[in-house]
């Protein structure tokens with residue numbers, strides 16, 4: 417006897433740990449849009465709530481660490497999770513709580529976006545939080561996705577030399593410092609470097625795995641890092657290997673930025689659903 421309602425197979429579930437951004441530009445809202453757009457089922461554990469508009473962040477209130485852990489455990493005990501994605505975590509205590517939960521799931525790939533500051537300069541992580549990220553999360557991380565500023569700051573905390581010079585070899589040192597500290601792969605994004613194109617480089621323990629160059633887009637975007645890390649997590653959840661996932665995630669993100677829009681008086685936000693808007697929005701094909 418079968419009383420089960422016939423159902424289609426569930427899409428791969430990706431669990432995002434991130435803070436709420438009420439603008440819908442960054443944070444958990446960006447992650448949910450990206451994951452759904454790429455065919456995954458988004459699971460969302462809220463780590464903090466923020467007060468912000470498209471011009472800046474006014475406040476951050478971390479969620480109680482026990483509540484963060486409980487949200488995640490409830491999901492993990494109910495269903496299979498194909499990948500973890502982490503963004504703004506809010507406090508040392510929340511980082512510790514999350515690190516303890518994910519330690520029970522060592523086979524689930526983990527993409528860590530080390531949200532140290534917003535593109536607009538709002539600071540989100542103090543020295544103790546960076547220490548906690550490095551000590552507790554990095555050894556469990558499959559891919560960390562710092563921009564070049566974050567890569568240098570993390571490396572500095574690790575004691576990897578930085579005499580203030582810029583350039584590929586220095587970022588490579590930062591990336592290898594992060595790998596030596598325990599993560600498997602590092603994708604350093606180059607938006608903040610002075611290069612004519614944006615150069616993003618994926619490192620593994622044996623060196624550079626791929627380098628991708630992207631035409632710079634005009635405008636200042638809010639939520640591009642969240643979109644990229646979530647998109648890579650989605651590709652990994654769908655079975656791509658790391659190099660394919662990093663390529664696919666960048667391609668998707670570039671298209672969301674090219675189709676970005678400005679809903680308020682501040683930054684542009686990426687259009688994670690660009691493909692649903694009709695041909696005029698398909699900027700990458702033009």
Ligand code: PXL
Nearest residue numbers: 435436437442443504534639
């Ligand atoms: O873009 C990084 C980021 C992540 N998460 C939240 C944010 C921001 C930037 O403002 O507000 C919640």
